[in-house]
Amino acid sequence: xxxxxxxxxxxxxxxLKTQTKLFCRCATSFGAQxxxxxxxxxxxxxxxxxxxxxxxxxxxxxxxxxxxxxxxPVTSFDRKNYFYPDSPKAYQISQFAHPIGRNGVVEVAFxxxxxxxxxxxxxxxxxxxxxxxxxxxxxxxLNRAGTPLIEIVTEPDLRSAEHAKMFLEQLRDIILYCxxxxxxxxxGSLRCDANVSLRPIGATTLGTKTEIKNMNSFRAxxxxxxxxxxxxxxxxxxxxxVVQQTRRWDEAQSITIAMRSKEQAQDxxxxxxxxxGGIALSDQLITQVRDALPELPLAKRxxxxxxxxxxxxxxxxxxxxxxxxxxxxxxxxxAADAKTVANVLLGDVCAYANAxxxxxxxxxxxxxxxxxxxxxxxxGTISQPIAKKVLKQTLQTGEAPNDIVATQGLTQIQDSDxxxxxxxxxxxxxxxxxxxxxxxxxxxxxxLVGQVxxxxxxKANPALVNELLKKRL
Amino acid sequence: xxxxxxxxxxxxARSVRQKELSVTELVAHALARIDTVDRRVRAFLTxxxxxxxxxxxxxxxxxxxxxLAGLPMAIKDNIxxxxxxxxxxxxxLEHFVPAYDATVVARLADAGTVLLGKLNMDEFAMGGSxxxxxxxxxxxxxxxxxxxxxxxxxxxxxxxxxxxLFALGSDTGGSIRQPAAYCGVVGLKPTxxxxxxxxxxxxxxxxxxxxxxxxxVEDAALVLGVLAGHDARDATSASITPPSxxxxxxxxxxxxxxALPREYVAEGIDPDVRDxxxxxxxVFERLGAHIDEVSMPHNEYAVATYYIVASSEASSNLARYDxxxxxxxxxxxxxxxxxxxxxxxxxxxxxVQRRIMLGTYALSSGFERAFYGQAQKVRTxxxxxxxxxxxxxxxxxxxxxPTAAFAMGAHTSDPLTMYLNDTYSIPMSLAGxxxxxxxxxxxxxxxxxxxxxxxxxFAEVDVLRVAHAFEQATTHxxxxxxxxxxxxxxxxxx
Ligand SMILES: [Zn+2]
Numbered sequence: 001x002x003x004x005x006x007x008x009x010x011x012x013x014x015x016l017k018t019q020t021k022l023f024c025r026c027a028t029s030f031g032a033q034x035x036x037x038x039x040x041x042x043x044x045x046x047x048x049x050x051x052x053x054x055x056x057x058x059x060x061x062x063x064x065x066x067x068x069x070x071x072x073p074v075t076s077f078d079r080k081n082y083f084y085p086d087s088p089k090a091y092q093i094s095q096f097a098h099p100i101g102r103n104g105v106v107e108v109a110f111x112x113x114x115x116x117x118x119x120x121x122x123x124x125x126x127x128x129x130x131x132x133x134x135x136x137x138x139x140x141x142l143n144r145a146g147t148p149l150i151e152i153v154t155e156p157d158l159r160s161a162e163h164a165k166m167f168l169e170q171l172r173d174i175i176l177y178c179x180x181x182x183x184x185x186x187x188g189s190l191r192c193d194a195n196v197s198l199r200p201i202g203a204t205t206l207g208t209k210t211e212i213k214n215m216n217s218f219r220a221x222x223x224x225x226x227x228x229x230x231x232x233x234x235x236x237x238x239x240x241x242v243v244q245q246t247r248r249w250d251e252a253q254s255i256t257i258a259m260r261s262k263e264q265a266q267d268x269x270x271x272x273x274x275x276x277g278g279i280a281l282s283d284q285l286i287t288q289v290r291d292a293l294p295e296l297p298l299a300k301r302x303x304x305x306x307x308x309x310x311x312x313x314x315x316x317x318x319x320x321x322x323x324x325x326x327x328x329x330x331x332x333x334x335a336a337d338a339k340t341v342a343n344v345l346l347g348d349v350c351a352y353a354n355a356x357x358x359x360x361x362x363x364x365x366x367x368x369x370x371x372x373x374x375x376x377x378x379x380g381t382i383s384q385p386i387a388k389k390v391l392k393q394t395l396q397t398g399e400a401p402n403d404i405v406a407t408q409g410l411t412q413i414q415d416s417d418x419x420x421x422x423x424x425x426x427x428x429x430x431x432x433x434x435x436x437x438x439x440x441x442x443x444x445x446x447x448l449v450g451q452v453x454x455x456x457x458x459k460a461n462p463a464l465v466n467e468l469l470k471k472r473l
Numbered sequence: 474x475x476x477x478x479x480x481x482x483x484x485x486a487r488s489v490r491q492k493e494l495s496v497t498e499l500v501a502h503a504l505a506r507i508d509t510v511d512r513r514v515r516a517f518l519t520x521x522x523x524x525x526x527x528x529x530x531x532x533x534x535x536x537x538x539x540x541l542a543g544l545p546m547a548i549k550d551n552i553x554x555x556x557x558x559x560x561x562x563x564x565x566l567e568h569f570v571p572a573y574d575a576t577v578v579a580r581l582a583d584a585g586t587v588l589l590g591k592l593n594m595d596e597f598a599m600g601g602s603x604x605x606x607x608x609x610x611x612x613x614x615x616x617x618x619x620x621x622x623x624x625x626x627x628x629x630x631x632x633x634x635x636x637x638l639f640a641l642g643s644d645t646g647g648s649i650r651q652p653a654a655y656c657g658v659v660g661l662k663p664t665x666x667x668x669x670x671x672x673x674x675x676x677x678x679x680x681x682x683x684x685x686x687x688x689x690v691e692d693a694a695l696v697l698g699v700l701a702g703h704d705a706r707d708a709t710s711a712s713i714t715p716p717s718x719x720x721x722x723x724x725x726x727x728x729x730x731x732a733l734p735r736e737y738v739a740e741g742i743d744p745d746v747r748d749x750x751x752x753x754x755x756v757f758e759r760l761g762a763h764i765d766e767v768s769m770p771h772n773e774y775a776v777a778t779y780y781i782v783a784s785s786e787a788s789s790n791l792a793r794y795d796x797x798x799x800x801x802x803x804x805x806x807x808x809x810x811x812x813x814x815x816x817x818x819x820x821x822x823x824x825v826q827r828r829i830m831l832g833t834y835a836l837s838s839g840f841e842r843a844f845y846g847q848a849q850k851v852r853t854x855x856x857x858x859x860x861x862x863x864x865x866x867x868x869x870x871x872x873x874x875p876t877a878a879f880a881m882g883a884h885t886s887d888p889l890t891m892y893l894n895d896t897y898s899i900p901m902s903l904a905g906x907x908x909x910x911x912x913x914x915x916x917x918x919x920x921x922x923x924x925x926x927x928x929x930x931f932a933e934v935d936v937l938r939v940a941h942a943f944e945q946a947t948t949h950x951x952x953x954x955x956x957x958x959x960x961x962x963x964x965x966x967x
Contacts, residue, residue, distance in 0.1 A: 040571075040572060040573050044793050045553075045571065045572065045573070046553065046559070046561075046566070046569070046571070046674040046675070046793070046799075047551075047552070047553040047559075047571070047575060047670075047671065047672040047673050047674045047675065048573070048671070048672070049670060049671050049706060049707050049708065049709075050708065051705065051706060051707075051708045052708065079789050081788075081789050081792060081836075083792065083795055083813055085795075085797045085809070088793065088798070089792070089793045090789075090792030090793045090795055091789055091792060140797070267837055267838045269788075269789070269833065269836035269837060269838070269841070270836075270841075271785060271786075271789070271836055271841070271845060273678075274677075274678035274679035274709075274786055275675075275678050275708060275709065276708050276709075277708060277709065
């Protein structure tokens with residue numbers, strides 16, 4: 001057992017889902033030709049001036065409210081001054097004195113327990129450009145420069161690498177639920193730095209921290225922090241000191257490497273950006289945005305368990321994806337059976353999406369479709385095998401299950417006389433199998449059931465087929 | 474005398490609109506004047522003769538109904554002109570050609586003007602004499618051994634020498650008004666936010682404004698009408714619909730309440746300048762205005778406040794000139810840091826470096842509260858001084874500068890004296906209020922003296938009306954520098 005307590009705070013950068021950049025009308029897009037999406041403003045040309053994208057402010061406000069932050073009456077931008085070739089103005093427009101949100105909290109489930117992780121602040125800022133290093137030269141791509149980001153800074157409330165990863169995953173879900181960002185770590189629309197320190201168990205003051213950068217996946221976040229905890233533990237165990245520094249996670253070697261120490265830390269000379277006035281956030285606007293917030297993942301998950309009696313596993317699986325919960329909630333609005341809807345979504349719908357490598361949101365199926373399917377099954381109108389067929393067609397074409405069943409005459413045959421007629425046909429056609437069943441070879445019964453189902457084009461009620469066959473043999 | 478060139482701008486533009494006057498002839502005339510005069514004045518950094526003539530021929534062929542139809546003009550070299558070098562009179566931008574037009578450049582083009590070229594200035598608008606131009610100093614047309622003032626010295630000199638019909642300058646702490654005073658022309662610094670800054674290379678963003686330099690108040694009103702108005706590209710641009718400035722020039726200022734702050738005519742002012750201001754006071758009284766002396770108690774802190782605020786913002790605004798872009802870079806740098814340091818040491822002039830260091834220090838962690846933060850508070854107090862006076866008065870008058878134009882080289886080794894020279898022009902910049910300088914006399918050497926007319930925010934109408942009434946009641950604006958007359962004589966001979 002370690003003698004130290006791990007203390008972790010995260011700084012999470014989230015790229016906002018806007019059409020255009022934060023201070024100019026250039027498109028925000030991933031993977032364009034270098035410098036294709038630039039203009040005098042985001043190139044920092046002399047004399048060009050920033051004008052704030054209101055959509056970005058609204059998205060940031062939505063995120064800050066989802067994280068239960070206090071919103072100031074006026075939020076404003078500051079300049080963070082530093083020299084680097086990826087920063088065309090040699091300052092980043094960010095928020096320092098009056099960020100859009102402060103003192104928030106996120107409720108996070110760590111297994112069966114729920115903890116409150118405090119949010120220090122949420123602020124808006126513009127992204128920098130990208131440097132591409134080649135032998136003897138470096139190239140600058142400013143497509144990303146000016147892209148709107150929010151930085152979410154937590155208090156040092158996390159206590160393990162695993163919890164840090166779980167927190168980040170659940171934070172990402174909140175961001176996705178609110179429609180604030182794509183939250184794609186691999187495309188850099190979600191980035192995370194971690195501040196890690198150790199202290200003797202029971203101590204109340206913080207130990208010397210290191211900051212870890214360049215963790216580009218959830219796995220990297222857990223790996224980077226775990227490595228740093230082990231490294232600091234070894235240092236302290238040897239009686240050495242932790243040096244305050246910034247370290248880079250090296251994915252290939254699975255280690256952190258020192259980048260710069262505190263002595264080299266920058267003085268950013270923050271001051272209010274005189275090119276941009278303050279933005280008033282009225283109570284009316286705040287209320288409006290707060291009221292429009294969706295139910296957040298943890299609350300939804302708990303509700304699914306309590307209201308619908310779903311298992312913890314099913315509730316967690318459904319709430320892990322915004323598209324799934326949307327379909328589930330829509331289906332439930334049609335008073336469908338929760339368990340059946342959950343089975344259909346987590347079973348065949350997810351399998352279809354995976355098999356076709358198609359995001360759920362791009363499939364033509366709606367919650368109403370799922371509700372119809374569940375009702376058809378519950379009423380015994382169609383059998384399980386037919387249900388699978390109908391669902392597949394809905395997923396391919398977007399046709400409603402009710403219409404498919406009606407036009408193709410797929411209604412389950414419940415009529416004993418009709419089924420008995422088919423049983424007679426099958427018995428006559430397969431005397432050997434009949435003999436086998438009679439001599440105790442029960443597998444042959446399955447074959448005969450299958451033949452009857454086939455003769456009914458899958459529409460016969462399988463239970464009834466079984467019953468009638470047995471009676472005749 | 475009697476040449477169309479000397480007529481009011483409105484008259485010339487009307488003649489062009491009515492096709493009584495060819496723009497090509499007008500531009501050829503301007504270029505000939507520049508050719509003769511500018512070798513002594515050196516107001517221009519770039520003369521775009523071919524571009525101007527091509528534009529003139531186009532306007533003649535197509536006709537134009539613009540307010541400023543056919544008027545040849547030039548622009549201070551810190552205002553972005555697409556395809557034409559915009560150097561800020563700095564080695565750093567010596568070869569920089571912008572990719573876009575400033576909003577004011579586009580508005581002037583829409584109004585039918587012809588751009589003759591770009592005008593000299595103190596490097597990045599830092600200075601009050603034009604001696605900080607990295608290329609060469611501009612000379613005062615009234616006496617070429619004197620400075621034209623600055624930083625819009627090229628703009629004021631070009632108008633005074635008759636090289637252009639009007640010019641644009643920029644004013645951060647007096648950079649339009651002081652050279653206008655030194656060169657005996659009219660210079661208007663409008664309310665902060667009235668004219669778009671989009672395309673004005675930033676020096677101190679919370680203070681910078683663009684404004685016209687003209688021969689008369691009426692011309693200033695005409696040009697202002699074209700420049701003023703909201704611009705969606707500038708978040709600090711005011712959402713107001715400008716009134717008709719020309720219609721405000723009624724000549725009637727009876728009952729106007731005018732304040733003369735004691736602090737503006739106190740110690741440090743040249744007696745000749747003070748006499749000219751007192752003479753102006755008498756003119757206003759004769760015209761039926763009511764004048765009182767008042768006090769602006771925070772005036773004495775204005776210069777210190779300004780140099781902290783302006784330099785702090787400048788240190789950030791000029792950081793982008795780092796050797797990565799814009800063409801200037803030392804070629805033997807040892808790594809990135811060395812490239813930054815040496816490029817900036819080589820390509821920025823002494824005054825620019827001084828202000829960047831001052832501003833960097835004032836914003837540094839540990840000092841920000843004592844300097845930048847404190848300066849912002851004092852700035853608020855200075856603005857309150859203006860509000861208090863404007864509760865009782867419509868207009869404030871005072872000198873534009875403590876002296877008339879000084880000899881070249883007189884203050885170059887003494888930056889502090891140079892800074893104090895801005896004492897009377899800085900408070901209006903800090904308060905963001907409109908202020909206009911117009912000729913009100915001459916000192917013992919015959920060098921022009923400027924009177925400053927200051928108004929409430931967005932009350933340019935009042936400023937222009939009062940200044941125009943003064944101008945019409947006096948003859949100071951009719952005096953012309955000898956150099957300008959020399960050209961007229963030469964032309965008469967030809
Ligand atoms: Zn852009």
